[in-house]
Amino acid sequence: MSEHAPIGLEKEARTVRALTHSGNFHADETLGYAILHYALSPKGSLGGRVLGEDADDRLQFVRTRSPERIAEADIVFDVGGIFDPSLGRYDHHMKDKPLRDDGTPYSAAGLLWKDYGHAAIRNIVTTPVTEEMVVAIWQSLDKSLIIPVDQDDNGVAKMGKLSLADIVSACSPAWDTAELYGAQEAKKREALGFANAATVVASHLVNMVDRVRASLKAANRVVEAYEAAEDKRILVMETGMPTEKVIFERDLPVVYVVSPAGPEQWNVKAIPPVRGDFGQRVSLPEAWGGLEKTALATVSGVPDAVFAHPARFICGAGSRDGAITMARLALEIDAALKSKAG
Structure with missing residues (x-):
């Protein structure tokens, strides 16, 4: 659980400008973006926001490496060289990178999950759940989804073929896209690829949240039936x-x-x-x-x-x-x- 008030989760509903890097994308920043989407503006357009087609949205999102844009953003993840959640900075590429208690390095997704995961779960779940259930779902997904992404992104352990990381990578345009179609078209295809990857990752996140919720519900019923x-x-x-x-x-x-x-x-x-x-x-x-x-x-x-x-x-x-x-x-x-x- 976060030890500070994550930006955007204050009582006042203000516009939040989120940013990650442009260029090649991976599972950690696409998952991180999906987490922010569900935590801050779940009714917005996940893909449209990436493609600049959804201007009227509480969450504004951009992919760039521009130092000026990075400085202006409220939340910056997987880029920027700073980890300071109180300032909305969630990079993990520094020498003194943020680590879990067991020494596993965090990815951008892991850092955002720590601060925004509970809020995302509350907005994803469509049936009434207790805060105890939210915490249990968060812990389960942290183990089954977030930590593998942390490990893969930091070179600790690969997720393997047909994993979420592999599916995200497959959404990237081919290496010779610019050579064949020009730089402008390559940029468009990269944005579309990120939007497609984020949509896939978001669907997976939603499905996993619901399956864990149902699993916890089943566990209670199994125990009740056993006791009876x-x-x-x-x-x-x-x-x-x-x-x-x-x-x-x-x-x-x-x-x-x-x-x-x-x-x-x-x-x-x-x-x-x-x-x-x-x-x-x-x-x-x-x-x-x-x-x-x-x-x-x-x-x-x-x-x-x-x-x-x-x-x-x-x-x-x-x-x-x-x-x-x-x-x-x-x-x-x-x-x-x-x-x-x-």
Whole structure:
């Protein structure tokens, strides 16, 4: 959280002039621009502002290396040689560059995220959220999105092919654009490329914020369902949602998750021994594998049984009660087999 009042987030809504460098662009300044967009003027035109097509906007944005323009701007990021948030300066290319507590160098995006990320999240989220949720979303995206950009931009670790950094780079005009079309056209294509990259990055940021919000909401529901479960090995969810993350993070002894798969089907999904791995903590009964409907109902004794995957990691029934019964039977059969083997 910022230790000062970031420029533009004061109570008075004044025009804010933001600036980054012209020329080659990367993920950190395009993401930094997207953060400022959502924090200060989310109703403005993200692309139009870059192309000079949206003059009536609280956030004014320019890409230049002009010392005079840099001096005049309210917020300068990824250029200027100064890091002083109280003055709206967010460069990170100095010898004495700003570092995270663990020594990781910040990029311009990381520095702006620290000051403007919470405000951006509040404007991105379209459903009511608490300040605690905003902080949790900020922390999650800082780890999953911002730090990788910091590392890539500072040469600590590459994000890799088809990463956000790679997609941003692909928006840049080809090296011979000026040679083929002239300097003026190359300048236009560079501006358009930045606008396109910023739009892609902004969409990714919005989607990640919403997915983290939903993930946190799911975590609360998973915990509630687990606490209410009669048999802690069977987690019954009344709505389909991600559950594995919470199960492994909290080391819950869940073996099967029962949840609706449509208006007329409930599934039983086996939890793997390691998150994201193949295999199951307890596989579904061998006799069920690959069977459907009548054949499965006959073998399992569950009248509305629908299917059991040949790999025995998922099965389904026509009702909530039927699915829960299948989960209980699977545990009983497994226990009987282990007792016999022992």
